[in-house]
Amino acid sequence: MAFEELLSDPVIQKYLHELVGPTGMPVAAAPPDGEVTDEELAEELGLELNDVRRALFILYENDLASYRRVRDEDSGWLTYLWTFEYENIPENLEEEMHRLLDALEERLEYERTHEFYLSEPAGIRFEFSEAMEFDFQCPETGAPLEPMENDDLVEATERRIEELRNELSVEITR
DSSP states (O other): OOHHHHHHOHHHHHHHHHHHHHHHHHHHHOOOSSOEEHHHHHHHHTOOHHHHHHHHHHHHHTTSEEEEEEEOTTTOOEEEEEEEOGGGHHHHHHHHHHHHHHHHHHHHHHHHHOOEEEETTTTEEEEHHHHHHTTTBOTTTOOBOEEEOOHHHHHHHHHHHHHHHHHHTOOOOO
C-alpha cells in the first residue's frame, strides 16, 4: 500500500497523531521517497530540528522509520539518513487492537466481579471494600453512598469486545 493511500485513512492519521503528537504530525504526514536527513526535513517542513528528531525517533521506536549512519570522511561527523517504513502500520494497528482487546477483557472481568457504590454529588465510584472503609459515606461530600448497577457498562464492554473479536477474527477462549 502506497504512503498516500495509508495517509488518507483517518484511522491511520489518528494512529500517527497519537504516536508523534501535533508537533510531529507534519513529519509523519509527509514521508519522502527514499532517504532524507533530519535537517532536510526540518528545512522542508519549516519545523524546529528537535521536533523533527523527536518525531523521527518515535517513528523509529514503532518500526515506522529506520536510519543509516554515514560518516563524513573529512569532518568525522555522522549523518543520519532516514527512511520511512509505513508498510508496518497495519501490523502495528493490529497489535494495538489485540492489546485493547486484552485490556477490555480484563476490565469486563473486573466489572463483573466487583460491587460498586456511587456518590452522586461527587460523581465518584467506590468498590465495596472502599465504601465499607468510609462507612458508606462519601469522604468528599458526606453524602450516603448508593449501590451502583454497572449493567450498562458491562453490556457496552461486551459489545466492544465482540466487535474487536470479529474484526480480528479472534475466537472466544473461555
